[in-house]
Amino acid sequence: MNDTSPSRLERMIARLSAQKAFLDFAASQVRDLPGPILEIGLGKGRTFSHLAKLFPSREIYAFDDGLRAPADSAPEPARLALGDFRLTLAAMRGRIAPAALAHADFGSEDRGFDAGQAVWLAPLIAALMAPGGLVVSDRALSMPGWTPLAGPEGLEWTYHAARAG
Numbered sequence: 001m002n003d004t005s006p007s008r009l010e011r012m013i014a015r016l017s018a019q020k021a022f023l024d025f026a027a028s029q030v031r032d033l034p035g036p037i038l039e040i041g042l043g044k045g046r047t048f049s050h051l052a053k054l055f056p057s058r059e060i061y062a063f064d065d066g067l068r069a070p071a072d073s074a075p076e077p078a079r080l081a082l083g084d085f086r087l088t089l090a091a092m093r094g095r096i097a098p099a100a101l102a103h104a105d106f107g108s109e110d111r112g113f114d115a116g117q118a119v120w121l122a123p124l125i126a127a128l129m130a131p132g133g134l135v136v137s138d139r140a141l142s143m144p145g146w147t148p149l150a151g152p153e154g155l156e157w158t159y160h161a162a163r164a165g
């Protein structure tokens with residue numbers, strides 16, 4: 001690292017700032033679109049907690065391979081799907097109403113691994129979305145029929161948004 005490259009702390013601040021800005025943006029976009037919210041990558045529950053604040057009266061379903069979030073930042077067990085996304089997202093098909101918003105926060109420090117996951121994640125998410133619903137993600141996701149959106153400007157971290165067809 002040299003003096004001009006961002007520190008790990010600065011990169012984390014940039015990432016979390018981008019997440020908050022995109023979730024706030026998404027909330028404004030789907031205010032009038034009914035349907036549950038999907039948190040794909042519950043992790044420590046930070047973004048779940050923000051989604052719960054933005055959508056106090058919506059059902060929020062969370063997915064992860066394990067529970068690492070404190071109780072106040074995780075959904076009740078009936079809305080928590082633990083296991084590999086491949087299985088849990090597929091199992092949700094037909095069991096919940098079409099989703100207004102999916103936040104896919106599945107990234108790791110291995111960009112190549114994440115790109116591989118993105119290939120199979122996108123169709124699994126697409127199958128759960130309402131037409132016009134928003135998909136916000138920490139890694140690029142694309143599907144035929146989805147329209148990429150620019151999202152908020154002026155951020156120092158790349159985040160992604162698309163409107164489902």
Ligand SMILES: C[S@@+](CC[C@H](N)C(=O)[O-])C[C@H]1O[C@@H](n2cnc3c(N)ncnc32)[C@H](O)[C@@H]1O
Nearest residue numbers: 041042043044045046047064065084085105106
């Ligand atoms: C970046 S973290 C999520 C952070 C979280 N949104 C927060 O704000 O605290 C990504 C999470 O996705 C989970 N994950 C990644 N790939 C997965 C997969 N294929 N199946 C289930 N969980 C997965 C990881 O275990 C990790 O908890």
